[in-house]
Amino acid sequence: MPANPKYLNKSPWQQFAKISAGIVGGYIISALLHMCLPLFLPNPKEILISSIFTSFIVWCTFLIIPFLFKNGWKVWLLYLTITGVLFGIYYLGNQNNPFI
Amino acid sequence: MNKRNHNVLFNTHTVSGIVISFALYVIFFAGAFALFREEITIWEEGKTKTHIEGKDIDYDHILKKLDTEYELTGRDIQFNIETQANKLYVSMDVSKDSLASEKGKEYHYLYLDINSLETQSYTEYYSLGEFLYRLHFFDQFSYIGIYLAGFVSLFFLFAIVTGVIVHWKKIIPNFYAFNPRATLKRLWTDAHTALGIIGLPFQFIFAITGVYFCLSLLVLIPANFLYNGDQDKLIKDLRPESEVIEWVKKTDQNIPEFNQFAQQASDRWDNFHLKKGFIRNYGGTNMKYILNGELESDQRFIGKGRLSYTITKGKIEVEKDPYKTVYKEDVQRVLGRLHFADYGNIAVRIAYFILALITCFVIITGVLIWIEARNKKNMSISQRLYTAKVGHIYMAICLSMLPVTALAFIFVKISNGYFEDKLTTIYYFYFITWLITILFFRFKRDNYFTNKCSLLLGAIFGFLIPIINGFVSGNWIWDTYINHQFDILFIDLLWIIIAVFSLIFYFKIQPQVKEQSAYNKNPIDYKNIASLKEEERQLTSRENIDSTLASESLETEKNNSNYITMKTKIIILWMFIILGFMFHHIYGLATVFFNESVFIEGSTGETPFWAHQWRILMEGLAFLFAVLTVQLSQKWFRWVSFIWAIIVALFNVYHVAEAIMHEASNYSEIWILLLMAVASILLVINLHKWKKENN
Numbered sequence A: 001m002p003a004n005p006k007y008l009n010k011s012p013w014q015q016f017a018k019i020s021a022g023i024v025g026g027y028i029i030s031a032l033l034h035m036c037l038p039l040f041l042p043n044p045k046e047i048l049i050s051s052i053f054t055s056f057i058v059w060c061t062f063l064i065i066p067f068l069f070k071n072g073w074k075v076w077l078l079y080l081t082i083t084g085v086l087f088g089i090y091y092l093g094n095q096n097n098p099f100i
Numbered sequence B: 001m002n003k004r005n006h007n008v009l010f011n012t013h014t015v016s017g018i019v020i021s022f023a024l025y026v027i028f029f030a031g032a033f034a035l036f037r038e039e040i041t042i043w044e045e046g047k048t049k050t051h052i053e054g055k056d057i058d059y060d061h062i063l064k065k066l067d068t069e070y071e072l073t074g075r076d077i078q079f080n081i082e083t084q085a086n087k088l089y090v091s092m093d094v095s096k097d098s099l100a101s102e103k104g105k106e107y108h109y110l111y112l113d114i115n116s117l118e119t120q121s122y123t124e125y126y127s128l129g130e131f132l133y134r135l136h137f138f139d140q141f142s143y144i145g146i147y148l149a150g151f152v153s154l155f156f157l158f159a160i161v162t163g164v165i166v167h168w169k170k171i172i173p174n175f176y177a178f179n180p181r182a183t184l185k186r187l188w189t190d191a192h193t194a195l196g197i198i199g200l201p202f203q204f205i206f207a208i209t210g211v212y213f214c215l216s217l218l219v220l221i222p223a224n225f226l227y228n229g230d231q232d233k234l235i236k237d238l239r240p241e242s243e244v245i246e247w248v249k250k251t252d253q254n255i256p257e258f259n260q261f262a263q264q265a266s267d268r269w270d271n272f273h274l275k276k277g278f279i280r281n282y283g284g285t286n287m288k289y290i291l292n293g294e295l296e297s298d299q300r301f302i303g304k305g306r307l308s309y310t311i312t313k314g315k316i317e318v319e320k321d322p323y324k325t326v327y328k329e330d331v332q333r334v335l336g337r338l339h340f341a342d343y344g345n346i347a348v349r350i351a352y353f354i355l356a357l358i359t360c361f362v363i364i365t366g367v368l369i370w371i372e373a374r375n376k377k378n379m380s381i382s383q384r385l386y387t388a389k390v391g392h393i394y395m396a397i398c399l400s401m402l403p404v405t406a407l408a409f410i411f412v413k414i415s416n417g418y419f420e421d422k423l424t425t426i427y428y429f430y431f432i433t434w435l436i437t438i439l440f441f442r443f444k445r446d447n448y449f450t451n452k453c454s455l456l457l458g459a460i461f462g463f464l465i466p467i468i469n470g471f472v473s474g475n476w477i478w479d480t481y482i483n484h485q486f487d488i489l490f491i492d493l494l495w496i497i498i499a500v501f502s503l504i505f506y507f508k509i510q511p512q513v514k515e516q517s518a519y520n521k522n523p524i525d526y527k528n529i530a531s532l533k534e535e536e537r538q539l540t541s542r543e544n545i546d547s548t549l550a551s552e553s554l555e556t557e558k559n560n561s562n563y564i565t566m567k568t569k570i571i572i573l574w575m576f577i578i579l580g581f582m583f584h585h586i587y588g589l590a591t592v593f594f595n596e597s598v599f600i601e602g603s604t605g606e607t608p609f610w611a612h613q614w615r616i617l618m619e620g621l622a623f624l625f626a627v628l629t630v631q632l633s634q635k636w637f638r639w640v641s642f643i644w645a646i647i648v649a650l651f652n653v654y655h656v657a658e659a660i661m662h663e664a665s666n667y668s669e670i671w672i673l674l675l676m677a678v679a680s681i682l683l684v685i686n687l688h689k690w691k692k693e694n695n
Helices: A012-040 A044-068 A072-096 B003-034 B037-045 B059-070 B128-135 B145-177 B184-198 B200-214 B216-226 B231-238 B258-267 B327-340 B346-373 B381-399 B401-415 B422-444 B447-473 B477-482 B486-508 B511-515 B526-551 B555-559 B566-594 B609-631 B635-662 B667-692
Strands: B077-082 B087-092 B108-113 B119-121 B272-280 B288-295 B304-310 B315-320
Touching (some): A012 A072, A012 B216, A044 B216, A044 B327, B003 B381, B003 B401, B037 B128, B059 B087, B059 B258, B200 B327, B200 B346, B231 B327, B258 B304, B346 B381, B381 B401, B381 B447, B447 B511, B477 B486, B566 B635, B635 B667
């Protein structure tokens, strides 16, 4: 059965917001997360190399999340906030405890 | 899960699935054959192979020969040992020695026969195996193909996960309810879920490893930040064998024997086979030999070993013991093993082959459910036509791959040794036959026929493959069996089995099946499309008139606070583009403030013609269109504006991309160019709307 259209948001802007948040925002969050983890956890290089598969799984999760929201721009706001927080963590971590 | 989320996720599963489906089918179908890439190459060549071990190769002789031909001093050399095909793939980087001659400064890669030492260029040694391997990540589209495949793979992962979420509750009931005699749509739905779940672990592995191989660049970007941009160090950590060593100078000593190193390296551990050799700084004072090898996969799943010999130290060192796991290095190999199925023997690859074809089936059923569910009486004819068209094209692309691939096997066998540039020949043959069959099936507009015809042709060509092989190369299946040429025998047997199954399916599929299709119950009358469309248009326009009369005025204009009349909007957008070009010029000139000369070399004080040309083409024409839009609104004018706007938009997008790549620090310039690109895209969209308006 096809999905019931009454639940679907047909606005192209909303679709654009959700898809772009998933692809661009999702990637940035996944990348930043994998930059933060090695700075704080033991075995940093091993964690970094694990990102060859974990980063895509995380990315995929963040591709799905936007569709659970009604408003795609709110997702962007959320993703930008997460990005900001992660960047802050990365910045502090990299200053106090640089990777190399 | 609540109803809304279920429906939304269902829709994302459908849409992402439909968008990638045919590309994914091509990936899995070509990828299935790519599992036997080496066997296909050997089959195609048709020569007896003896499987020479890496340690028995006379490397020094080969290096000597290459040195006289290509001058190796100062080069980094890599060779992959292809034991099965008795070939060495050799790549020779440009010489790092500044004293090297012109000859040494050319990059070369080639195939070298281990026995005869004959060399063949990449295009000469190209085979159908290589072609199908490259097709499975769209490498025929140079540069972008692999990224396209990567994103297809990412959305495949997305479709798998959303698919599991939406089908979660029905997985077990559907599995037991699976009944091949049910109605067609029911059958496809159940098969899609049941086989999708059976293949799930396999598909998940491929989605993940596929993205990794295609989009590894995206993993390297964050890693690069952590390493503060020190790429050499990053590579040294991740791929130690690819480490670059700086060139010092040419050595006076004799070049140490590679053969001895290879033999000692190979004898170090039992069941250890050499795979790849590297030479850093050939003929330099810090020359280094590296050999990668692997234990047989029944010894260890991952048994990567690496040894090196440095001229300065004069002894062999073990860089990685194959019996010790080093996570950093071995995890990359795990993904490779899982993707290429090179663990275990041929049985594993056959299992992968079957699972890949099952995945193809899951993809096809997904598309079929989609088209079946969208052909209902209450849907408009244009909607139904669109769905049917997509269905016909998708089925044509996917199903015709079987006969086209089979025919390509026959073609390469017959034409073997006839064409020098095999790459071009295979490209032309495969893509042209594929295109013709796609067009034929697409305009035949009958998925049942496409399926039957593909199966029958696939079966006929499949049976012909071993026969042609016997006639052309004398490799009849009984001969290859007696002579232990199992690689060649395998391909022949594979095609016989594929042909048998194709024939079984061909006879199993009866015309009654067709009667169950929604397109049989509710057919589209292709002969009267024009009249059907006309009917519909009248119906909708009447509705439109009714609705406009009801609201008495143009609702959209009143309620939408952003409303600008179309022509004004277009004129403003053209003016934005002109403004953008002005800022672009001003920023160019403004470098004067910062003490930079703005004169172009060789200027004479006169504006050259090319400058006028660009000015007129860019801001001049934009200006012209802005002015003309004030007065003109004929149909032809809308079309001309639309076409020119597309060209301007492409140029502007290219311009901003180029600026980002070449002068990333010129922020203000990039910002203006970015806005211009946005303005020109909006212009194209609005002109498109304008040309559709009737008044």
